[in-house]
Amino acid sequence: MKYLIALDQGTTSSRAIVFDMNGRTLAAHAIEFKQHYPQPGWVEHDPEDILNTQVEALRKAVEMSKVDVRDIAAIGITNQRETTLLWEKDTGRCVHNAIVWQCRRTAPYVEKLVADGHSEMIRKKTGLVPDAYFSGTKLAYLLDTLNLHERAEKGELCFGTVDTFLAWNLVEGRPHVTDATNAGRTMLFNLRKQEWDDELLSMLNIPRAVLPDVVDSAQVIGNLRPEILGLPIPVAAMAGDQHASLFGQACFEPGMVKNTYGTGCFMLMNTGDVPVESNNGLLTTMAWRLNGQPTYALEGSVFMGGATVQWLRDEMHLISSSAESEQVAESVPDTAGVYLVPAFTGLGAPYWDMYSRGTIVGMTRGTNRAHIVRAALEAICYQSYDLFKAMVADRGGRMPHQMNVDGGASANSFMMQFQADILGVPVVRPVVLETTALGAALLAGIGVGLYSSKEEAASMVKPDLTFRSEMEEEKREATLSGWHRAVERSFGWIENK
Secondary structure (H helix, E strand, O other): OOOOEEEOOOEEEEEEEEEEEEOOOOEEEEEEEOEEEOOOOEEEEHHHHHEEEEHHHHHHHHHOOOOOHHHHHEEEEEEEEOOEEEEEEOOOEOOOOOOOOOOOOOHHHHHHHOOOOOOOHHHHHHHOOOOOOHHHHHHHHHHHHHOOOHHHHHHOOEOHHHHHHHHHHOOOOOOOOEHHHHHHHOEEEEOOOOOOOHHHHHOOOHHHOOEEEOOEEEEEEEEEEEHHHHHOOOEEEEEEEHHHHHHHHOOOOOEEEEEEOOOEEEHHHHEOOEEEEEOOEEEEEEEEEEOOEEEEEEEEEEEEOHHHHHHHHHHOOOOOOOOOOHHOOOOOOOOOOOOEEOOOEOOOOOOOOOOOOOOOEEEOOOHHHHHHHHHHHHHHHHHHHHHHHHHHHOOOOOOOOOOEEEEEHHHHHHHHHHHHHOOOOOOEEEEOHHHHHHHHHHHHHOOOOOOOOHHHHHHOEEEEEEEEEOOOOHHHHHHHHHHHHHHHHOOOOOOOO
16 A cells, blocks of 8 residues: 655644545644734744644654555645745745735735736736735845845745745755746736746846746655655645645536635635636636646635634634634524624735725624624635635626535534525535645645546545535525625725825
């Protein structure tokens, strides 16, 4: 039996999961690390925390699995996207903390791009809308703020998203590479031409010399440094977390959709070999690239998904654990009219308001802890509904047969039932909830030829539970109306400076 390992480097934790070649989880280990908030709306990670927790998680997962290292066929890397790192080529030392995808510090850069009339060009070339979410403005900020343009032009610095940073540090020969899915989230990559774009680089004054080479999502990029596990194991896949999840859900046909409930919520719909432009605030993105052939998707992002539950736990102390949220929410029949809009770092698709902020409306003297906890869980589902509705509109009103779900918060059955209720379509939860990791493992299996095709790999993906809508249409419309009224209250809360 051969085994596959996924390195799943996320926003709040690094994990490693060992799978057998039938898609069964043998062992998993995750390590949380510290979040840094230098100013309101700013989010950073210590690069050493990212690297050290990922290596430790890998070693621990292999130890727990009890597999022989000689039987590990390949490793796949999947990662939090858009988070931006910059390091010295000679020393490997990062010149600054990682600027996390959630960070809003580069909003002024975005405002200038829009004011200078670049929005349509950005959309046409990258499939993205100008937003501080993406890596390009983060990289420009680092080069500008630290006065590093000359060093970057000389080739002394390396830019990378987390996949690139891990490959550089974990793989023999220090390859400076990213895969097409991560490249497509920088706002610097031409989706149709599948290459870094000179006009986009010039727009942000970014030297080409600082950028990594772009590779396929399933491709051997080198071997793991032997001192990590004792042997040089092939590293054979790289994909952004949401793309890996779409693959791990076997959403291989156009129109198939998945939603991942992680720190944020990310919904992707396969659109095949054609990049579809959205008229409803969604992004056009890569699904994956195999043998040089891109597959595309529509994507909508909710910035605060599971992070909203973390907020309930860590900042508000309304629950002692994430798992407790389900029990507390079910202790009341409804929210008693309370809506919580978790726009703590602005709103993503389909609203794209960088200046929205978190809002709670509808409270009365009788509002209690359980109502707020339930409103927070429902808000995650409402935000996902907004994305789903936008995707349906972009498909000319054609409804998907179901929505596949995954990620840690999808284990919350209260949430999944509420999600099915307001969507009006079945919600299907797989046996392996960590389909991001499973997708990375399956891509790695393809990368080393363990599977002959993505269809063979898909046979490892197995459904578990299906949640079917039980809500009356009248009640669904009323609850959604209340949600959208609450969202409007959050718009533009802080001044556009």
